[in-house]
Amino acid sequence: MDEQFLIEKLRQGDEAAFREIVETWKNLVYNTALGILQNAEDAEDVTQEVFVQVFESIKTFKAESKLSTWLYRITVSKALDHLRRKKRKKRFAYIQSLFGAGGETIIEKPDFNHPGIALDNKERAAILFKAIDRLPENQKIAFTLHKVEGLSYQEISDVMKTSVSSVESLMHRAKNNLKKLLLDHYQNKE
Amino acid sequence: MNNKKRIQEEVEKTLESLDGIERAGSSPYLFTRIKARLEKEEKSFWSMALTFISRPSVAVPAIVLTILINTAIFFEFRSERVQTPQDEEVFASEYNLSDNTIYESTIEP
Numbered sequence: 001m002d003e004q005f006l007i008e009k010l011r012q013g014d015e016a017a018f019r020e021i022v023e024t025w026k027n028l029v030y031n032t033a034l035g036i037l038q039n040a041e042d043a044e045d046v047t048q049e050v051f052v053q054v055f056e057s058i059k060t061f062k063a064e065s066k067l068s069t070w071l072y073r074i075t076v077s078k079a080l081d082h083l084r085r086k087k088r089k090k091r092f093a094y095i096q097s098l099f100g101a102g103g104e105t106i107i108e109k110p111d112f113n114h115p116g117i118a119l120d121n122k123e124r125a126a127i128l129f130k131a132i133d134r135l136p137e138n139q140k141i142a143f144t145l146h147k148v149e150g151l152s153y154q155e156i157s158d159v160m161k162t163s164v165s166s167v168e169s170l171m172h173r174a175k176n177n178l179k180k181l182l183l184d185h186y187q188n189k190e
Numbered sequence: 191m192n193n194k195k196r197i198q199e200e201v202e203k204t205l206e207s208l209d210g211i212e213r214a215g216s217s218p219y220l221f222t223r224i225k226a227r228l229e230k231e232e233k234s235f236w237s238m239a240l241t242f243i244s245r246p247s248v249a250v251p252a253i254v255l256t257i258l259i260n261t262a263i264f265f266e267f268r269s270e271r272v273q274t275p276q277d278e279e280v281f282a283s284e285y286n287l288s289d290n291t292i293y294e295s296t297i298e299p
Binding site: 019022023027029030031044047048051052055114116117121124125127147148178182183186187190 | 203207208210212213214215220224227231
């Protein structure tokens, strides 16, 4: 079905159109969320949140950009919110543990294995994801959208509402930072 | 020197490890879960409102505020009701209550 037709149908509250939208774009949303959050359960949760928001705010969608661009934007924003909430919780649990209160036990994040990576690259990819997780937010988003979702710099600039040169700069800094982090990792391993 | 070169190579290979990555697929039950979530959100509006009102941080100040307003109104009206003898005279003259002709009139049998 045509994208514009689906949007119109969804605006009228058509459930079949909503199902079609979910089925068509669910993997795009899930894979993006998974790349940013590096946790399957969290990514599933954020994917649901994204489509709930799509359903609730489709009337405000002006169709100036593609539906996929809008979906990427919502996903990135929801995933970042999720990450911030998680960090706040972790910080609070840490403070509680300092005062001896019985807060949640702080568990070190396990290595993340993306299901779409070939077996012979799994170990290296897990190391790279760990390094990506330490990048500043903007660099992390640009790098993830480019490498995990395969978006071009132009598409990333549309999602992030910035210029292509800004994306180039973000990618350049992200690669440099990752190189430093990976060098540290391998040097410490020696 | 050899070691440094090996590390450098490993860094490059790691940076390229996401090349050719395939898109991960979400759960096949995603739509059912989203629908359940939407229905839950619709239903929960009134329960959310009730939960909000019954929160101690909302309920206690609301009760205290109600008591304060009632007390203020009570004392305000009480002070207004204290009347002087002059007020009574003014009131009586305004409504012609001082005229006792009604008691003088006699009913003929």
